[in-house]
Amino acid sequence: MPDFTDRLKPAAPDGTTVLAQERGQSDVPVDELAKHLLSNDDFLGRQERMLRIVEKDPLFNKTKQFNLSRPDRFKLGLARGKKLRRYSDQYGWDAKDHEMAVYLCDDVTPYMVHYAMFITTVREQANDEQRAYWSPKIDAMEVIGCYAQTELGHGSNVRGLECQAFWDPKAKEFIIHSPTLTASKWWNGTMGRTANHAIVMAQLMLPKEGSPGEYTSRGPHTFVVQIRDMKTHKPLDGIAVGDIGPKYGYAPMDNGYMLFDRHRVPHSAMLSRYSRVDPNTSEYTKPANPAVVYGSLTYVRATIIMHARLIIARAVTIAVRYTCVRRQFQDRDSKDAKAPELCVLDYPTVQIRILPLLATAFALHYTGEAMQSLYWNTREEINQGNFGRLAVLHAQSSGLKSLCTELAANSIETCRRAMGGHGFGGPSGFIQLNNDYLSKPTVEGDNWMITQQTASFLIKRMQAAVDRKGKPQDEIEGHCRQYLDEKNGYKPSQLRVFDRDEDIVEAFRRRSRDQTYRAHVARNEQKQSWNSLLIQLRRVSHSESQSILVQNFYNALQQKDSAVSSTLHAHLRTLFRLFAFYTMDSEARDFSRAKAVSDDDLDKIPAKIQELMAQVRPHAVRLVDSWKIPDFLLDSALGRYDGKVYEDLFNRAHRLNPLNEITFNPYYKEEEIVKGSGENIDSILAKL
């Protein structure tokens, strides 16, 4: 409906003008940088192709979805999942195309776990016969599967799972059973309402020979179990299964619970590529250690890091564009009473929250890429169980998962707060991003817990270096030996971190080795209990991860063959230094104690960071442009490419808000809620 607001414009300068100026003042080669960052596996081309299809489909319109109820969000999610699958058929998408489409739509679908864990587990753990049986049904999505591992009472500690699978030699069946409430499967996606089958992780219980009614546990094994009727889609008898209810984010995902009441499944249910129970003799074959998992875990973690960098890039894209458009207060030192208000990105207090994160997105990129290419380059060796350098990186990847998902999760909230009031609004584009991503520090290994794995590995290498038998087994041990050699004779002034980038790398390494050494002393010499060291072990892990990020960023800048232009190289080097010094500053006391950087130099770092931020500032918009996050993905009035921030905010409020279609009765003596309708609260009360 036209009204007087239609002719209003934002106060000058408007966002479009501002962003044009910002782009005009910078020499960052956006397309070159985009290619540099996003060529792998034709990411950019694929993004463009998928975008063309999904952005014109009204089913994927995001603007108003936050108004929907949870049941409606789920219905919408299911409809979107179906539609994407039909597009796959129609356009012949491969798995990566489909994944890209889901990424752009930015809404998890209830099929997610089918595509991810269910398919992979059957592929990797089923024997040939099982695979031949299941694969066609899975591909056709007649069988829709989920992955039921985590339980109400157990997450990280898989060996503690309570769900049981008793082998019944007479019936040649397994009896899946939940002995307690805490044995209920819990959190498992796609299970609550969608799946008709599940991979169930259960303790394999084999009858004790000669002791009827007694069983020996063989630890957790995987079973394929039908859980719902193929016609009615109702749970089978002896199975209680449902959705666990609303949670942070993931509204369209049916994270579920499931309990079994002595539910019988055939012998073929147990996935038997690596371990099996002989149906005739009840003899158990232990799993061979599937070494390939070792390599593919590295790859999965590289993927998590590559995803984390896109999350940071997305948060920073919105924050940079908006804080350029947003103006507030004149310069306090200005003599001119009519001076224009400053753009908020010009305040160091805004820069310090956003620009180091911009640099962090690049840091994560190079480490993710290094991990991926190491995996591909050594894949043949990996398949033969020969890991070499990958073994080191694999051990370190726990720490990297922990640090990188933490950086990404925190980046969202940091950027949001840096945007002031409008950051709190739905059109910021941060609400769903935040709610969905916040699971990442917890899932696939809790971030605090898994740092133990990295620290444990590093302490072992330090012990080996102390023992010094023969040649170093890997490069970490080599570094440990070098650290021990230098430990006493070493002077902190030797490193010149402001002059030589390689000294920055070395400072991070020394600081990490110093942390490792202190933990080694505490554990191996002072014999302190493992649990009493956990806080320290996390520092050991994070130090190492920061060192890896700095090292890989540095390495990328040295590569002659990547042939980036000298203009681009200069910008990347500034970002490298910004990331490194920002990280160094936030851990300054560690560097001081490790004598890796002198106290004098550490005192100078805050000024150096401000200097580097001033260098990045004029290029900030083009730097975020280079990540090529489409407006469709951002769904952010604040982060739009064209800078029409205020126009879009107003449009969403004034024209796209369903609440404004309702006139309420605000007078408290009247029970009526909607004006003139006589409608009171009973219908909603029934939903409480």
Next chain:
Amino acid sequence: MPDFTDRLKPAAPDGTTVLAQERGQSDVPVDELAKHLLSNDDFLGRQERMLRIVEKDPLFNKTKQFNLSRPDRFKLGLARGKKLRRYSDQYGWDAKDHEMAVYLCDDVTPYMVHYAMFITTVREQANDEQRAYWSPKIDAMEVIGCYAQTELGHGSNVRGLECQAFWDPKAKEFIIHSPTLTASKWWNGTMGRTANHAIVMAQLMLPKEGSPGEYTSRGPHTFVVQIRDMKTHKPLDGIAVGDIGPKYGYAPMDNGYMLFDRHRVPHSAMLSRYSRVDPNTSEYTKPANPAVVYGSLTYVRATIIMHARLIIARAVTIAVRYTCVRRQFQDRDSKDAKAPELCVLDYPTVQIRILPLLATAFALHYTGEAMQSLYWNTREEINQGNFGRLAVLHAQSSGLKSLCTELAANSIETCRRAMGGHGFGGPSGFIQLNNDYLSKPTVEGDNWMITQQTASFLIKRMQAAVDRKGKPQDEIEGHCRQYLDEKNGYKPSQLRVFDRDEDIVEAFRRRSRDQTYRAHVARNEQKQSWNSLLIQLRRVSHSESQSILVQNFYNALQQKDSAVSSTLHAHLRTLFRLFAFYTMDSEARDFSRAKAVSDDDLDKIPAKIQELMAQVRPHAVRLVDSWKIPDFLLDSALGRYDGKVYEDLFNRAHRLNPLNEITFNPYYKEEEIVKGSGENIDSILAKL
């Protein structure tokens, strides 16, 4: 519907048993501590009285509200607001009773700004005649008001507001006008759908004598403007007003936008207690500086801190109870293969996230209380414009608002992550708490911005100390002089922070003075630009705020008249030391540079913190019990007083989740979404 899950119990030991043991092992006098913390203004008694009324009213049942759509959440919020107001009439509640009821229901109502800003502004800024006219209508809620200050383009910078009020001397009317889109009022609560009147903040534009059509701006002034028809509740002509749409949290609040198209209001609309335009001569009377605001702002900020402590207490209550009930992994150093799994609060990595926050709740308590009592004790002086020590505290209160709301906001997410997977679920009780509270670091003065006020004040006191004219004007200047005296002759080993609590206090003060002095040198001697110092100024402010928190906590422990038992005193002292050392450790380099604590001592702090956490650990449950947060407020399966964590999680999922009442059609080739209904997605598509 009964089923086999009804007879299942959680694995032993169940939560009820665990919490009983936890409570049994501690000597914390819960009721004494609760009285110590919550007696002020009969908080506990009031909580109990209000709880009895609201918890039995099904309208305030929280469990299923997260399933509702935004429009339904708003309707529910309005119905709740009406009901509470009717209860006020029925039971003769005063304002504090009503506030307590809203607090317990934990859901903002659309009336919120009417009760808060609207009533207060009319009371404080209307002249007697205006007040006599408006007050009865406001009290009866025939006039329902909001407070329209912030605009689309301006928040913190109130002087930059664009909305205008032109004085028309002929018609003796003001013309309220929004010249641009960015002049739209924005974010203003209660305005979007509920209010029929608004306090509008607009630039007062007075005609320039002798220059027809030209105006002089007299800066922002307040006007009472009717915005909706009293019968139809539709916006008046020339006004566009509505709700801005979903945002983080506050689903039942209609934060609004509003634009004026040369909308005329009578002369009486301008609130004229402090400034006025003579209707006959058009002469303008400047506002007298209402000094009382100075004092009441201190009080408001004390209230923010007292609220922040309850937020932290609430997050910690849930986290402590749940991490006691939750078990995961055996002790890695245990020789016993059948050892029970450890309760996760026994891991130092869990303790370090939760227990210092528990101590923080107490730290905030004593500072909030100190501010409040200082306000009440000196109220007579304040009303006479005589501030004395309050002036210092007032300047510091900006920094305290910034630090304390930040600590509280971050505490929610820190506790949530410490709880692992279940922390991410709706029954954690964290989702709405988090979404609602996250606005606090931004509203009522952006946390990064307002630290300038504190730093600016401190730097001026340091300059005065350097100039050293006559007696110190206040105690801060006295401390600054002392700092300058000691600066050269001072040896860091003098303070014995591990032995003497007063040395902890002194260390915080010295470190804060050191930060102030460095900023003073940068600004006043090196003449660096204000904006280039902003990051440093924030540190100045936070250092001072931390020092105040430590000082007030320490002071409270010294008070003989408060007469806490010696048992309780010992626990409080442990918490004091934990808070102080934890804060010191996270800022260790500052303390080292300030020579406030020796590097040797700083190196020992992490071990000291672990030692203090081990002391707090057995008492954690009773310490959180003492905050007396009712289960009704917590609405958390994880944080229940009785420990029935898993029973409640399962109950909410299996019996209270509306999604489980729907059977979906999961097969992608079929458009049908709900099984057997033929219902496809069109009805939802219409909502996108």
